[in-house]
Amino acid sequence: MHVHWIQHVDFETLGNIKEWISKNNHTVSCTKQFAGDKLPDISSFDHLIVMGGPMGVYDTEEYPWLEEELQYIKKVIECNKPVLGICLGSQFIAAALGAKVYPGPIKEIGWHPIDIKNKEILSFKNNNPTVFHWHGDTFDLPKNAELIASTKEVPHQAYKYKNAIGLQFHMEQTEETIQQMVTHCKEELEIGGTKIQSEEAILSEKSLFESNKNVMFNLLDKMGQ
Template sequence: MTLRIHALLHVDFEDLGFIKQWANNHGHTISYTRFYSQASLPEQDTFDWLIVMGGPMNIHDEQEFPWLADEKQFIQQSIDNSKNVIGICLGAQLIAHCLGATVKPSGVKEIGWLPIELTEEGKSHPLLQKLPKQAFTVFHWHGDGFDCPKGATAIATSDAWANQGFIYQTPMHKELGSFVIGWQCHFEVTQESMVKMVEHGRDEIQNELNNYHESVQSPAEIIECGNQYIGDNNAWLAVMLDKISSI
């Protein structure tokens, strides 16, 4: 089955990364709303999956980014229409907000390759069976965090912030076999997309290194660790996407 995927992009240096490779490999189509250059949103009946990407803004920054209000409404409509909705970093925070959860500064910055661990519910969830049962390393870039939405399953945690991911389903999602998923981390980064993020975020990294030396890595360390971890992260993401698309 060919899927019609629509992606919401907030900045030009955070793109779909490996998700685009996966979609192309399976013959799926991708359309985009690029809020940094145009904010037109499609009709709900023109796509099957919604993917909400990351960005440096806060979900409450509607005065500076007026399109956030329309985006939240669009995400809510997509959830109400029982679509597969996948959020990454800011995208996960926006979804959590739409589901009524609190999104706020976590009190710590996580930037770099750092460990998370699946919760017991995450370890047993059908979508996550191929992910490691022990702590594993993923790419982070966030200072805000979300509470687990009411009715959702908390699937991952870290030492810095308890809620690193969730899966949510309405009764209609369950009937259709679709999911709403939020991850704080970036399974999707490729070497190219990670370097692009680092280049655009060097000033932030330098500013935060002294404040959060245990959870913020230098640009050189991030890029070096990427060589070690990107392959596994992309493989785990592929398994999740394959499982979702097969249900």
């Protein structure tokens, strides 16, 4: 299988998804939007992964390529290819499906629990696992989409629509990728908030990477079947 992924900023990478691709002997290619790369022909890949970034899908004046990417993701979904969107990527999928994306009621940054609605899709051992968040925007649930995870403050955390899955949170993170996010987005931590953890609290968590990775790998396996 050939996996193509879209990168919006140089410090948000595939994380442990790179290990999953290598483990399964898949091939991979990347569009670096920040470098001006062109999006490939949809027929050239089997699975699309849309990663995160600090911009919003509505920031089209500052990032003119956002509208083109939005229409591109819509076409990939229509072609019935698996599409996984993480954080900004989940917002892209929601917008491509006609849902509204907008600033959420609260920023969630750090390790916070979610409420799982469908354990077949997100196969954590319990219904309230702790995952890594870094988002301020949220979205309405797309029409005909199934909600698969929530938090009390931001109800739409994960959803499935046919061949597409959107995750507001980050199960792909490694110690290295979280360090990169903290380094490049430290100003958001300094603002503070009821669900914004300190840099020390974020970086001190070591015990959750393996369980999150296992669920991510299981999700990717199912999407590729």
